[in-house]
Amino acid sequence: MRKIKRISIQRSAVSVLALGVLMSGFVAVGQEVEDGAETNAQVDQPEDDIKKLNVVYVTARKRDEREIDVPVAISALPAIELEQRGLSNLTEISTAIPELRISENTIGYGGNLTMRGISSATSTASVDQAVTVNVDGVPVSYAGIIKLGQFDLGQVEVLKGPQALFFGKNATAGIVSLTSAAPTDYLDYRLRGEYEFEAEQYAGEAYVSGPLSEGVRGRLAVRYSDSEGWLTNQLPDPATVPGTVLTPDRKGPGAEEFLAKGSLYIEPSTDFLLKLIGGYSDTETNGNYLQSQRIFCPNGVAQGPFGYAGQDCKTNNVSTNGGMPAAWAAFDSRFPTDNQPYTRTKQHVLVADADYQLSPDLEFNSITGFYNVNLDASDHVSNGAIPFVGFATSIEKTTYSQEFRLSNNASDRFNWMLGVFLQDDQYVEDQSTIIGALLPKADFRITGDTISPFAQLGFDITDKLTLTGGVRYTDETKQQQIGSGQFDGLYPEELNFENWSPEATLSYALTPNANVYVAYKQAYKSGGFQTEHVAIPGALAAGTVIDNSFREEQAEGFEIGAKAYLLDQSLRVSAAAYQFEYTDLQLSSFDSVLVANIISNVGAATSEGVEFDFDYRPPAFEGFSLNGAVAYNNATFDEYAPACYNGQTAALGCDIATDTNDVSGERLPRAPEWSATLAGAYEGSLTTALDYRINAGVQYSGAYEGNSDVIPNSGQDSYISVDAGIAIADKDKVWELALIGRNLADEYWVASTYQVPVTGSDLALSDIAGTVNRGRQVMLRLTYHPQ
Template sequence: MNVRILFATTMLAGGLATATMAQEATSIGEVVVTAQKRAENVQEVPISMEVVSAQTIEDFHSDTFRQLSVPNVNVGNIGGNDVIYIRGFGSPSQNYSFDQAVSLYVDGVYAGRSRQFMAPFFDLQRVEVLRGPQGALFGKNTAAGAISIISAMPTREFEGSVTGVYNFDEKGPGAWGYVSGPITDSLGIRLAAKLLDKDGYVENLGQNGRDEVTNKQALVRGILRYEPNDVFDYTGKVEYSQAIQLGNATVAGPVTGGQQPKLTRFTTDGPLGEAGFDTFSWNVAGTGNLQVGDLTLVSVSGFSWFKAKHVNDFDQTNPAGGVFPHTVSNNYPERFQQWSQEFRLQSPGGERLDWIVGAYYDNQQYMVDQYNHYGIAGLGQFTMYSHFKQQAESWSVFGQGTFNVSEELRLLGSLRYSHTSKRGDFTTKSLRGPFPFRPITSARDNISEGNVDPSITVQYDVAPRIMVYATYGQGSKSGGFVSNTYGTTNATFTFKPEKSENFEAGVKSTLADGRLVLNAAVYKTSFEDLQVSTYNSNVQSYIVGNAAEASSTGIEGSAVWNPIRNLTVTANGAYQDVKYDDYPGAQCLATQPISECNPTVPASVAANNLKGYPLPNISKWSGTLRVQYVAELPNGLNLTTMLAANGRSKHFNSDDQSIEYGLQEGYTKLDGRIELAPADGPWHVALVGTNLTDEITTSGSFRLPAPIAPVTRALYWVEPGRNVAIEAGVKF
């Protein structure tokens, strides 16, 4: 099922709904967001954004960003790190020390590394996805966009819930729940926990048919809210998470004939340990609000720590009559620590001039080791080791003002200055070898840089509940160091910051007596000194640096429609055209003829320019459709039926953009849910299915060359197939 069928289904759903318009319809409720650090109706915020409710996330058991399903937002994975792309831009996963171009904020605290929050979609209010540079109020490395996750808060009345689920295809249970309520008149508490124990979806024939990747998660979160009066309140949060996964989702395939992923692999435990992921993290946050006359002083404090280990054993395939020696594996132990502090002072709102000013500081320490083992026929066994550590410090000052020219016209301006200092050290050595293909090197450097990110927006209400806007903004992401590429020297150790600018115009409208919401935006986003990491199979290494220029042009639209009572149709779609505008000295692409770029000739590579070529991991089309109908049954019962589809068009997910093994064809995945519950909702039972058509897709690919492998082959990071689960829950 391809992405064109998804858009056809959207039209069909709209037609069926129109045919039954005679029934009474209800208006769509207001969605409140804090994208501009104030509580506002999303329809009044001049930003192209999507809001994913907690209920939407829970309906289909979304555990990771790959299940978020927002158009023009996708997640790539090579080497085990999830990387978020918005409008075609993100920081590749292969260089572990990259700051991300799409920043994650959890309850206002910056999280630049995916392992800080291994289970972010749990017991939430909502997720806000902001497309395009967010240079002022979300100013820490938001060159491409930002994602803000808001946890559920303590309630004024005692309540709680427990939900259990059993997964039939991934074979395992899960449970989550919370209790919330007042301790005293001024102190409230919320305690939440989640446990997950699922088998995987890839059968490892070298591990007695073990299903991989198994997924064991435990998460506990406690939130206290102290509100003694109308002048002061403080909310503190402590969260611990543990994620243990056995096995890898990498499978082998041929290097010709297109992608041919399968759900079987063959590996045995190698000299670097059992394949899988272990991650342990602590996150602490505190937010205080103090009224100072008519003004509000806001303090957001954060501490984040994680320890992780990631072992890859690449699929060797199961040979006839024997077992290949364990030839390729790697191991990446990581440690990370961050503390941050932000202060904001803001006006009360609703005045001629509304404003926010603030300052931010954070301090980070990061370390990653790299172990690579190779067993090469005729040459022997080799183990390489590298050690990278980085200390980083950043601070910024920022401000945003809204001048209300009239009731209909508003002018917004913002400015942020950020300063970043980093110190990095990189060393390598041979533990078993010496390895004949990579030299022993070391590197050390310091960087100190400043960036200014302005924005200006014009916002106008052309009619009641119809708003148009136009904006120009800039974003930036700090430079850094190469953390895990053998052969790195002082000359190749440091890469420059990247900068972006965005032109955008949009409309947000609420029509048909509140039963129809239609939003759309057009944009052009350009990057300068785009940070890249590409795999060069000829030297079996990742090349990290800066591309000169790249741009993305596109359109995004969304609709929510309540055509009749109890029926809701939600549709989102996007088109983007993303390409390099100038990229001299780029690695050769598989689609380039030898006469244009010869990967074995350094002079040919140095002269190569990818101007006009697309970026990897980018689909031109993407979209989602969700239809929900609640049937009212006798005895006060409701039967809720949901069908959701998400799809994207074809895209390259290998760095060399190979048509043979690096092109993921377009697809549409279908999810479904049927739920029975009383109208007042104290309990429910549901049957949940994800990827019902069992589309087998990949999130990344590359070519593992000889002699590193006995036979040159493609490797894919394969995504889950169909999963059906039974769910039951109670509320009290």
């Protein structure tokens, strides 16, 4: 890694100084606590007291610890908060955390996962993500995991910044860790029905949990939903605009989804626990590209052979995406004959987590994981009523993983953990593309093997000062085959990556309820092969030697943080300042000529900033809770020169000789400078028989770029989103009727943007299209849950 720049350190100095002032305040609080108090004094308190005192336990270091004792910037969302706010998928969950942005992309297997301004290539299925999703201990770095609907969760933990040690393969931006609700030791069941008015979405879910025999507990949960869609597909009359292909549905993306989750906990003794967890998702939508719409037309009207006068060019709930010509099915049977674009996705997650206490001071853990996704999709990317650029894709990705860990008692003055992570990955993509009269086909097979041992050591220098350090070594091999062997020798067939990622943390307990830390971290993400490139087969067929590989990504930097419980533990606060340098950051650039996302390695980038969050439950105001967060982030390119955008002249910064545009100093995509959230809830008695709950939340995002090419008019302005809800329940909480509203102001914003294919020229700007978020949601929910 190159040295951290002096100017970057200067930019962070003010942030670190401000955090130091906050730390000194923690010291003052610590003086009010009696000497000799136990750091983990709250561990053995009754559950009711823990809830009242707002103590949250996390497993960020593979051990149950209070969140404030973990020297990592982390946000934890307990199940009750997910329930009350109606957060049922990763896109919605991310709105509760300012530094995290998650959204679906146009193609069903793609998505955007961004943390502190760091993300990966979008709409490209073969690339690992900088933000890894960890499902019950199994890491999944495939962006399509965001379509795996989330329900029946026990807790969500979001670890911010590079993570190398505790979650399998490295994550250069962060971890979203999902923990399923555990089986109960008593019979428990719940039934729930929902109706969302804007998308006409019906949903029902249920779970049953309890003991099955001595030492065996089980849980089964299912969910089904059917939605008409929240977008209006506005298509002209084919007699008025020749070439228009109408679709059977004028709303979308309609979706039908079935989810199932089961778990079995087998505990024959206090020394052994086996957790068997399985998840299944089956989703079908009527065209994900409806979510991609033209958001800016420089001429005031849509350009290109498939645009038309009067086409909407605004960010809103109106899309224009024609159907699929039935004649295309003669080229490939996966193209629909009923004109309706579609995406069908099936995902499986299986986990076997075995924990064995070998002795009072020695613990062994094994996590075996299986992840599989099968996707079939057909759509067109014309962003208009007249289909021109279409595709039919089949993808299957299968990942087997195994992790072994051996550790001693965490309460020992000297503690350690040793382990190894193994992974086998297989990826197959078969795509047919239609671009006018051109009919390129692509067939990619990519395999990967990973072996990654790691070690972590901790030493309590004093009763308050602790030094921990560790390192992960990674050896990865990736192989690819294009076609059936006819192109051998014309492209790279194997890549090998080796990396050492160390980290060290010094933490100090100012009091039993206040901690500060400083950490140095490195992290790495392997390179690979890009498959979203329709020009590859044609070039190979012509005998051209190509290189479709991209390099590994590395991160290095520092984080300083502070956490504390204040006001008799009714207030939890945490703050962090960070600065991380990225080398060869993997981002994608949409080529409107090739109609493909091309992955590039950004020479260098920096992410630095300050964040603060709190959770307050005033004892004098029983039933009231308030939480919020604010984050400042400065994520910029240090060295990057993508291709000039359409219409960019020398006067606008294009180097005509090399056709490049130096964007050094510009902000990274999806990286607002300021973001914040504020949410509150109050529970009280309505009558002697009824209770009620009201809650509200506000989310703010500053302006940000929509793509890595920094194209004019392709960014997103700042916006505010408002949520609110009200619920009525009987005293025993056997039933509850809730009205939940999200994005009540009906704001629309883009997650990613690109130049519309076949619009613009060397001298004229292209139209801009973007993937738009879901608008207003108003949901009525009835729950039956006998205690």
